[in-house]
Amino acid sequence: MNAGKECRIVLTRTLPGPVIELFHNSCSCLVNPDERTWGREEILRQVREHAADALLVMAMDRIDAGLIEALPDTVRVIATFSVGHDHIDFAAARARGIAVLSTPDVLSDAVADLGMLLLLGAARRAFEAMRLIYGRTWTGWSPTQMIGRDVSGGRLGIVGMGRIGRAIARRARHGFGMEMHYHNRTRLAAGLEDGATFHARLDDLLPLSDFLMLAAPATPDTRGLLNARSIDKLPNGAVVANVSRGDLVDDEALIAALGSGRVMAAGLDVFNGEPAIHEGYLGLPNLFLQPHQGSSTIETRLPMGTLLLDSVARVRAGETVANRLA
Numbered sequence: 001m002n003a004g005k006e007c008r009i010v011l012t013r014t015l016p017g018p019v020i021e022l023f024h025n026s027c028s029c030l031v032n033p034d035e036r037t038w039g040r041e042e043i044l045r046q047v048r049e050h051a052a053d054a055l056l057v058m059a060m061d062r063i064d065a066g067l068i069e070a071l072p073d074t075v076r077v078i079a080t081f082s083v084g085h086d087h088i089d090f091a092a093a094r095a096r097g098i099a100v101l102s103t104p105d106v107l108s109d110a111v112a113d114l115g116m117l118l119l120l121g122a123a124r125r126a127f128e129a130m131r132l133i134y135g136r137t138w139t140g141w142s143p144t145q146m147i148g149r150d151v152s153g154g155r156l157g158i159v160g161m162g163r164i165g166r167a168i169a170r171r172a173r174h175g176f177g178m179e180m181h182y183h184n185r186t187r188l189a190a191g192l193e194d195g196a197t198f199h200a201r202l203d204d205l206l207p208l209s210d211f212l213m214l215a216a217p218a219t220p221d222t223r224g225l226l227n228a229r230s231i232d233k234l235p236n237g238a239v240v241a242n243v244s245r246g247d248l249v250d251d252e253a254l255i256a257a258l259g260s261g262r263v264m265a266a267g268l269d270v271f272n273g274e275p276a277i278h279e280g281y282l283g284l285p286n287l288f289l290q291p292h293q294g295s296s297t298i299e300t301r302l303p304m305g306t307l308l309l310d311s312v313a314r315v316r317a318g319e320t321v322a323n324r325l326a
């Protein structure tokens, strides 16, 4: 659907070519031309100057109460180009009657693919292996070289069984024959469990998680969920992956466990304080790190853009949309 020629949107970052083209064809767009995150004052200035009625933001923008309260009355919609929404103050948006939209569903497969990449990359020591090649230190095949762990047939515990968690579970169970366990705020309907065993308590999931996947949203309840205490409950030599948000992890605790071998390896796509990364990670070999790119495929970025364009238009037309969060 066309968001309406009269729709005026400010985008805090540009989008991949075909996606930004869609926006330009549908609305009057003002786009941040740089790969630099705008601060609060810059966002407000652009929104005011463009008399925007929608603001399209990214996961790294802090859309806090102060910013929302200072938005001009023209702004009726805040749309985030992400499924994560911990960067937006919903209460402040509700208080101003501003709709908040996100991009659920359309990115679940891409993020789940990356989740499997993290598990595989960590368990099969992909970073160390590549260093052998690029460091020109590989001396040839050896039966003792780079011994990792089989993901296939392993036991995977997923924390957070939303759309992304379930997409990972499908791949792990049907593609890799993994035994599935999960912890979630509520138990899934039987039809959605797909053979995964529910654990109401995180502490009951952890000892079964030879592989542990963090896929829960960042909330005050999940902050620092992977810490010294919870790591201690994992099987020795577990492999950990995080596709959610960095603040689910206590970095110091994970770095210590990776250093001692208590955790064999970790695959991380997200970090506390991105784009900064705790220095402790950078000295360790048993990591497989990605720069927050779970949804970064053209097949996914296009529908993310289409979904937001469509839902901005519907909200402006007074319709109800499924991806409205506030």
Ligand code: DGY
Pocket (backbone or CB within 6 Å): 059, 081, 082, 083, 084, 085, 107, 244, 294, 295
């Ligand atoms: C999301 O959609 O939340 C991804 O983490 C990208 O920001």
